[in-house]
Amino acid sequence: MSVVAGIGWHLVGAASAAAFYAPYKKVQGWSWELMWSIGGLFSWIIMPWLVTMLLVPDLSAFYSNIPISTFAMLMFCGAMWGIGNITYGLTMRYLGLSMGIGIAIGLNLAVGTLLPPLIRGQLGALVHSHGGSLTMLGIAIALVGIAIVTYAGNEKEKVIGERAQEFNLRKGVMLAIICGIFSAGFAFGLDAAGPIKAQSEALGINYLYVAMPAYGFIMGGGALVNFLFCGYNIFTNREISVRHDLSLSKSLMTRNLLFTAMGGIMWYLQFFFYGWGEASVPERLGYINWMLHMSGYVLFGGVIGLIMAEWKGVGTRPVRILIAGLLVIIGAANVVGLGMAA
Structure with missing residues (x-):
């Protein structure tokens, strides 16, 4: 296991997450619901089970030793994550892009990182250890970085005149809190996937892939909620x-299908590389994986926004604030790395 590799793989996954919607923007003539469902078919159903079938030669034998309660918990956590996906979009509707992302992702990072060790009664011991105190400091710095990026986004919206579709602070903050709690369901699901990871190890699956056979159930729960919606x-x-x-x-249908498949596969790849990152991080510091993923999400979201000229014409001040926030998030990842190595 390599701490540096773990951080690196989490950043690769976060970059895929930040860029996944770009192909969807090329889709023409389809409703959002149809586009999202077809993309989801690739990201939540086809890809996780394709990878699992490549890793596991006999699915029935592999899963026969796993308690039913584990599958139920994975599906439940996945459904939580699915609700988080839906409320994430509604948060943008009522708060606007930058404020919605800042509140939702900040809460998501904090809840997904701190709640699992809190539930296991390990949070106090983590805080008082040298490595744990450094990683907690990294989490705090990351939240500051996200707040700075959010402020930069607000400044951008003021300059170019963007407004939330139906601005409603009370409703938007409530939805952001729901999103922050429920979106962390994926992190909870991986925390509950211990029996499947152990079975993967017993089968001799490479440590980078031990969590992959759990993805079909976690993402299946999320798929159910999204498809119903x-x-x-x-x-x-x-x-x-x-x-x-x-x-x-026919040509436009083929084009739309290719772009939705591309977006769906990129969405899945964030968790594929998340699995690699989680496998590379020492188990005693496993609680930090979600923090690395979500802070990387914000980091690369800002970088991709700059590359795609989304900040063109807003002046230098909002861009300077954005870059300062991104640098703070990079600094947070380095502090977390020091804590992991301690």
């Missing part, structure tokens, strides 16, 4: 017409 919208919203969406020209 999209299906409900499709059947109750008269402005959405699947018949129209599927009547496009």
